Amino acid sequence: xxxxxxxxxxxxxxxxxxxxxxxxxxxxxxxxxxxxxxxxxxxxxxxxxxxxxxxxxxxxxxxxxxxxxxxxxxxxxxxxxxxxxxxxxxxxxxxxxxxxxxxxxxxxxxxxxxxxxxxxxxxxxxxxxxxxxxxxxxxxxxxxxxxxxxxxxxxxxxxxxxxxxxxxxxxxxxxxxxxxxxxxxxxxxxxxxxxxxxxxxxxxxxxxxxxxxxxxxxxxxxx
Numbered sequence: 001x002x003x004x005x006x007x008x009x010x011x012x013x014x015x016x017x018x019x020x021x022x023x024x025x026x027x028x029x030x031x032x033x034x035x036x037x038x039x040x041x042x043x044x045x046x047x048x049x050x051x052x053x054x055x056x057x058x059x060x061x062x063x064x065x066x067x068x069x070x071x072x073x074x075x076x077x078x079x080x081x082x083x084x085x086x087x088x089x090x091x092x093x094x095x096x097x098x099x100x101x102x103x104x105x106x107x108x109x110x111x112x113x114x115x116x117x118x119x120x121x122x123x124x125x126x127x128x129x130x131x132x133x134x135x136x137x138x139x140x141x142x143x144x145x146x147x148x149x150x151x152x153x154x155x156x157x158x159x160x161x162x163x164x165x166x167x168x169x170x171x172x173x174x175x176x177x178x179x180x181x182x183x184x185x186x187x188x189x190x191x192x193x194x195x196x197x198x199x200x201x202x203x204x205x206x207x208x209x210x211x212x213x214x215x216x217x218x219x220x221x222x223x
Contacts, residue, residue: 014098021094029086036211071217089204096199103197122146163193
């Protein structure tokens with residue numbers, strides 16, 4: 001009973017880590033985008049003439065790209081990409097954080113036993129020998145469904161499914177005729193999770209830097 005209670009508490013902490021990490025990147029991204037969007041439109045309006053600031057969005061964008069084809073286009077593209085970049089990197093960063101915690105804290109007690117349990121159950125009903133990428137693609141879909149439908153904690157299932165999704169057939173060594181597909185999957189999945197357990201927001205912050213750089217380009221350059 002204490003073991004179950006401790007696991008519930010631990011996964012609750014992981015949930016909190018995920019949400020806080022997600023909100024951190026989301027908050028920074030949205031705040032930066034809103035500020036640069038307002039300042040950017042102000043700079044463009046000043047360059048184009050105040051009357052264009054009250055025109056339609058389409059006319060404003062066309063005029064901005066015409067007058068400032070380089071800096072204006074870069075700025076607008078960065079603004080359009082903002083929702084996608086923020087969404088992708090916030091989720092990636094949050095997942096890396098909880099994977100890092102799980103790998104560090106309970107790799108031997110939670111992670112590996114869960115993989116063994118799910119693969120063992122799946123293996124008993126799948127006698128197919130995997131030798132080609134087509135075989136693996138089909139098996140991968142079935143395996144992901146097995147992970148998602150298992151009785152494990154939903155956070156643990158999400159982490160394992162995420163790692164399996166990132167695993168490609170090219171990373172598997174099936175040339176050895178005696179190779180056990182499930183042993184290879186287990187080894188490569190654990191390796192992939194260790195690889196993913198490196199939270200870094202560097203690319204995201206580079207994107208934020210580009211937002212502010214585009215403002216500088218529009219303000220100081222005439223192109």
